[in-house]
Amino acid sequence: MPSETEASASSATEVRALLGDYAKMLRLRGDRTVLLGREALATLEKLASAKDIARPAAQASLSSTTVRPQTQPQGHAMSLAPVAPVQRVAPQQDASPDRKASPAPAEPAASPSSSPRAPVAQGSESKAERLEALRKIVTPCRLCEHLAASRTQTVFGVGNPDCDIMFVGEAPGADEDKQGEPFVGAAGQLLTKMIAAMGITRADVYIANVLKCRPDMPAGASGNRKPQPAEMRTCLPYLQEQIAIIQPKVLVALGLTAIEGLRGVQPGTITLSKMRGQFTEFEGIPLMPTFHPAYLLRNQAITEKRKAWEDLMKVMKVAGLPISERQRNYFLAK
Ligand code: SF4
Numbered sequence: 001m002p003s004e005t006e007a008s009a010s011s012a013t014e015v016r017a018l019l020g021d022y023a024k025m026l027r028l029r030g031d032r033t034v035l036l037g038r039e040a041l042a043t044l045e046k047l048a049s050a051k052d053i054a055r056p057a058a059q060a061s062l063s064s065t066t067v068r069p070q071t072q073p074q075g076h077a078m079s080l081a082p083v084a085p086v087q088r089v090a091p092q093q094d095a096s097p098d099r100k101a102s103p104a105p106a107e108p109a110a111s112p113s114s115s116p117r118a119p120v121a122q123g124s125e126s127k128a129e130r131l132e133a134l135r136k137i138v139t140p141c142r143l144c145e146h147l148a149a150s151r152t153q154t155v156f157g158v159g160n161p162d163c164d165i166m167f168v169g170e171a172p173g174a175d176e177d178k179q180g181e182p183f184v185g186a187a188g189q190l191l192t193k194m195i196a197a198m199g200i201t202r203a204d205v206y207i208a209n210v211l212k213c214r215p216d217m218p219a220g221a222s223g224n225r226k227p228q229p230a231e232m233r234t235c236l237p238y239l240q241e242q243i244a245i246i247q248p249k250v251l252v253a254l255g256l257t258a259i260e261g262l263r264g265v266q267p268g269t270i271t272l273s274k275m276r277g278q279f280t281e282f283e284g285i286p287l288m289p290t291f292h293p294a295y296l297l298r299n300q301a302i303t304e305k306r307k308a309w310e311d312l313m314k315v316m317k318v319a320g321l322p323i324s325e326r327q328r329n330y331f332l333a334k
Contacts (some may be wrong), residue, residue: 020103020282034208046333047190053064053137060213077174098111123328126161127161129217129310131157131161134184134238138156138238139156141213144213144231144314147213147216148213150214150217151213151216155172155206155214157206158181159206160203160205161206163198163204163317164249165198165204165205165241165249165315166205166208166251167207167208167251167252167254168207168209168251168253169179169207169209169254169292170210170227170232170254170255170257170258170292171214171224171231172209172213172224173187173214173224177214178212182207182208183293186297187292190296190297191207191254191293194308197309197312197330199316199322199327201325206242206246210232210235210239211232212238213235214289215227219262225284227261229264229265236261236262239262239325244283250287250318250319251285251286251287252288252312253288253289254291254293255272255295256270256271256275257289257292258276259272259289262287276290276311277310277311277314296308303333306332309330313327
């Protein structure tokens with residue numbers, strides 16, 4: 001059994017590793033200053049004064065990023081949240097069309113940031129190189145310890161970094177977790193067909209999820225569960241970085257949960273029926289909320305297909321894609 005000192009050293013090392021990962025992400029974004037709340041600063045000071053703990057690489061990583069106490073109101077500054085104790089949260093009613101009720105996952109250990117993101121560092125690197133650098137940070141991420149423990153791998157995103165259209169889903173499911181690519185199951189196959197109907201291919205767009213790890217399920221349970229707001233909040237900065245690097249002309253949010261994750265709102269605050277079909281905006285980019293393909297698989301009504309298609313035609317228009325007469329008439333009742 002580890003002594004109290006050994007346990008504390010191990011926990012501090014883990015905290016430093018998390019901070020190191022986060023600092024790497026900040027530097028990638030071009031941030032050179034981190035604003036901290038008093039609580040976070042006190043936590044860091046405690047870690048820094050622990051004499052019996054070897055200085056890990058993570059602390060060295062932070063040293064090239066200036067850390068100063070937060071003086072601006074929360075939400076207007078980049079915050080480095082202290083690691084919170086892992087807590088269980090109550091399961092929430094499943095509003096997602098394709099996912100089961102949540103089995104009360106643990107809260108993420110830390111949040112990279114819930115504040116507005118800084119511009120990504122503009123260097124001579126291509127979008128593909130910058131995405132690859134980000135992927136290297138996301139791959140070993142363990143900010144949500146419970147998801148890191150249950151995942152097969154992180155599911156970063158796939159497609160053309162120079163695309164005009166980017167699709168955003170909620171989280172990887174079992175198939176995506178196995179293959180490491182978003183939207184590869186039955187819903188993914190339908191998404192591929194929807195993209196083909198637009199006159200382009202899957203390789204022409206970029207596809208990513210708000211959450212990069214599959215939401216964990218109780219042992220022996222099959223299927224997928226809806227991600228918790230706290231999980232999506234923790235992972236959202238990675239998606240924000242992907243969007244900032246790619247700078248698509250238009251974003252498409254697939255399903256209500258993806259919109260909730262992008263907006264950072266609690267389930268039940270918005271409805272897809274009110275939002276879909278009308279452009280909103282995310283980080284200055286037009287965002288079209290539409291049905292998740294899993295919903296369209298279950299609801300085969302031609303009226304629902306037509307609604308989704310009308311949303312996609314609006315997306316095509318913003319992306320500058322031609323729309324033929326034949327395309328205009330898809331899914332119209334004869
Ligand atoms: S869900 Fe996102 S933030 Fe959480 S462990 Fe996975 S990659 Fe990290």
